[in-house]
Amino acid sequence: MxxxxxxxxxxxxxxxxxxxxxxxxxxxxxxxxxxxxxxxxxxxxxxxxxxxxxxxxxxxxxxxxxxxxxxxxxxxxxxxxxxxxxxxxxxxxxxxxxxxxxxxxxxxxxIDSAPQTNEVRRSAVLIATGHWLAARYPLPLVFSELGASAGLNLNWDRFALDLGTTTLGPTDPALTLTPDWRGPHPAPSTVRVTERAGVDLNPIDLTDPAQRLRLLAYLWPDQPHRKALTEAAIAASPPRPAKADAIDWLEPRLTPRPGQLHLIWSTIAWQYFPAAVQARGTALIAAAGATATPDAPLAWLSYEADGQSLGAGLTLRLWPGDQTIDLGRADFHGRWVDWRAP
Structure with a gap:
């Protein structure tokens, strides 16, 4: 043993x-x-x-x-x-x-409870994806995050992504992300959000000192920059995720939303769902995608480990049309992004 x-x-x-x-x-x-x-x-x-x-x-x-x-x-x-x-x-x-x-x-x-982090630097991929989608569909967005932890990344549209020659995001961001970026720069677009919500089996209540301590404790002691970004994201007052099974929570949210783009995502969370939950979720999202229209599109971003040795895969499924788009790869902690979106 x-x-x-x-x-x-x-x-x-x-x-x-x-x-x-x-x-x-x-x-x-x-x-x-x-x-x-x-x-x-x-x-x-x-x-x-x-x-x-x-x-x-x-x-x-x-x-x-x-x-x-x-x-x-x-x-x-x-x-x-x-x-x-x-x-x-x-x-x-x-x-x-x-x-x-x-x-x-x-x-x-x-140690009774499993580790729980809310890595803010993963928002670099969310920002890039959001601007890429906004250029394709100039519609307001609805957010649904699966495995949202403390909900910090539900505010990604309030963060800036500094790519050197290009900056995506507001002029007065709550925080600025500076990953090592490889590949083309997504064009800046106007991102409008009408609803932001997330779910977690054990969401972190940032108003509870013990739970906030737990979140910060899983940031590694010799990486103070992660703590600074996390505290800046907390100060931006993220929405508290619902406490529920992710797919049970998502199912009623999959009704088409005319005039809005529904963006569903997970970042290093889907892989921890039981296989039966993954299968049910995939089927429900695909069924909802089959009812999507150009006026009510559906996008599903996966930022998850995929068995390759370097980082996580970035895959976007987009409806109508059920297109699967390879967006590239990213570091598990968002330190680098290899962006390949068309």
Whole structure:
């Protein structure tokens, strides 16, 4: 059993290194090498049922998130060894090992729930897609986000995308995104939004300090720019997502909307839906697409892992006509976008 946890921690360390977080790589490597099943808490971690990796339970991120939450609450021992401070492996492990003992009850409760992030930088793809669609259909948009977490990306039309020679978005944005952009620049268009709504099985209530802490705890400690963007997005007062099954919630929203374009999307969320839910959702959206008209088009954007080694695939299905358009690929955290839209 111990090998499963150590494997998951090493796998997470490699992923964090690839996503630009040397601290998280260091932390997960130390946990893989030095954690032992010698307390009630650590025995729970080692004996966790099922798949422990980031493909399922994400036990490594649950534990790392719990430790970061302690730092954000002012834990002196951990704060001394967490970024922006740097320390050697032995010093970091001494502080982490002490916290695992002294704060076991808090950590045990924190890891009950799966990790939940709301990566604002993914809005770069939403902004580009929205402007591409607005150029094709000069209609106001209705938003439906599946797996919306805290709803931060439901405000993407209030953010700016700086592409160097082109900027998409308002002149007074709530925040500005600057991904490494490859490929053509979408033309700036007028984006109008008449309704924005999202759904999540466990939406984050940003008015609840504990839930807000949880959201921030899953932003990696050596990436303060992510925290700054998240806090700017929170300040933009996003709508609170509904708490429901995504497809149950979406079904009544699929009625054609004359004079409006309905944009449905998910960003690294669809992949976690059970297969039966995915199949039902795909069938319902396709059926709604079959009733779409040029005056009431339907668009479905997928920003999801697709088995390829580099980033996530960006696919747009568009009705009427049921066109499938390859928009390119993007980093899981939105650090880069390889845009291929026609």
């Amino acid at each position: 111990s090998d499963r946890l150590r494997h998951a921690l090493r796998q997470q360390a490699d992923a964090c290194a690839g996503l630009g977080s040397p601290f998280m790589a260091q932390l997960c490597t130390l946990l893989a090498e030095r954690l032992e099943p010698d307390t009630a808490l650590t025995r729970r971690l080692f004996d966790w049922p099922g798949d422990l990796t980031s493909n399922a339970a994400s036990v490594s991120l649950r534990l790392a998130g719990a430790l970061h939450a302690l730092v954000l609450q002012g834990h002196a021992g951990l704060a001394a060894v967490y970024p922006p401070n740097a320390c050697d492996d032995d010093t970091l492990w001494q502080a982490v090992h002490a916290a695992l003992a002294s704060d076991a009850a808090f950590i045990d409760g924190f």
